[in-house]
Amino acid sequence: MKISNGQTRPPVVGDVTTIVIGAGQAGLAASRCLDERGIDHLILERGEIANSWRKERWQSLKLLTPNWQTVLPGHGYQGDNPDGFMGITELVSFLDDYARRISAPIVTGTTVESVSPMDDGYRVNTNRGVWHCRTVVMASGAFNIPVLPRFASALPTGIESLTPHDYRSPDEMAEGGVLVVGASATGLQLAREIQQSGRPVTLCVGEHVRLPRRYRGRDILHWMHCLGLLDESYREVDDISRARRVPSAQLVGSASHGDLDLNSLTRAGVNLVGRMAGLHNNKVQFSGALSNVCKMGDLKMNRLLRSIDDWIAEKGEDQLSMPAEEFSATNSGSKQALSMSLASGEIKSVVWACGFRPDYSWLKVPVLNRKNQLVHDGGVTASPGLYAMGLPFMRRRKSSFIFGAGDDARDISDHLAAYVANSVAARSIAVA
């Protein structure tokens, strides 16, 4: 059964070997790899192709990865700016185009309401009917729900509260001061453009990953690729649960290939404070540990840069590359504010850029831990035939990157195809 992209169809109750949930890069890559292995499948998509990219991202966002890394199985970026960075519109057309090229069997406008185990597979309940399937690939995204600190509910009324899913551009915000909570790529990008719009920003900075956009004349992702870091397996790292929690690096994709670090924000006038630690009686409190998180970020960045230097020296590419560079230490200031009144009128809006988590509220299969996180071994859950895609460091450091979907999709569909083949064999023996 193939349904062409974008077409709407009447409710179908059907049987299929595999249901893929979500038509983003992970679901599309999985579809392509399942197709190559002869696995009949359907992609159920709540909205349209690349829905989160279309509906849950801000206007100015560009990918953190250069265009040459925008690659899915069988198709990659073909434009004339391989070192540039795609905006959302361009990425959405890339994914639309990819879905067409691979004739992905997508049913759009179909929200999965529950997935539950049934004999020999899963029952997938949607707003447009029920499917039975042997296997499920959950490619519904890792960034479904913005994480808010527990004290966020104590925010006084009258102060606008935004998540990165609601935020579109500074023009839609109230005039006045903005508190941006979080120092990952999202927090820093939003802090910068909000500050540039004339709204004074206070940025709460906890542990973060500092990276220069370019080092010794090449994009940092080029070097991370050379060092094998992006392909590093989830089995090779010391502490995978920690590696999976690492926030996105402080990077921005821009035509200038410029850095987005705390020092550049300070120069732009952003006020740095420690991690938001409490909100009580209209008073927000900040941790006094800012200098340590900045120091840790600098130390980790410098360790990476030194290993790049070592790699270059080892490969004898010293002559070809620009000389080693030093980046100035993060200046966290000598006296940061430890608290701020929300009653004074200084802060008009708060943007919570504290990370995201996947939504598994529809998953009625006992594969979540006590913190409602999916328990999996490289995307393979303990429930036979139930797989994940696109989660941070799922099988490799690049798993949640667009170009990371391909290798994971190949591994997962290999596992899935073997499972289907074995269970078919087992069933024929039982029938015989």
Place this chain on the structure above:
Amino acid sequence: MNMYTKIANNGVNVEALVGAREALTETPEGAQFKWRASCDWVNGTHCNTSVEGFFGLGEEQSRKTNFKFDADHPEVFASEDKGATPVEYVLVGLASCLTAGIASVAQYRNIQLRSVRAIVEGDMDIQGILGIDSDVRNGYDGIRVMFEIDADATTEEIEAVVAQSQKRSAVFDIVTNPTQVEVTVK
């Protein structure tokens, strides 16, 4: 360069700590601890605090020694100076916690320590506690910790150990973040 041919020995049983981490990941209820102290007023600003039992690993725990701590204020406060000031005990806690953390992290990273000294200094404007100026806080305005560390490691490795120790320090967290405190009278 991290090219050790021998195993560092800082006297920290890292295997036991790593084992506890694994065990408590499986049984998080065992990780719920209660630390206690009981403080008796002696006279003036002099008081005496005992620290003995605590709760952890699912049960009451006792130890061999009942530790006693005298606290008082110095003579410039018209007190008898029979012990360190309570605010100095905060420095004791912070310095001991960070230093113990350094030993543990260094052991885990196979870095041999030869000596570690923390010099801690906190700034306080006592117009706060004396009620002279309501804009001045009672507590420390800022605390500085300066480490002198002699170890088989590069400066960057030592800095990374010190940073990690802060990241995992309970007292550093207590001092740098707000904590809900409830005081009642029986």
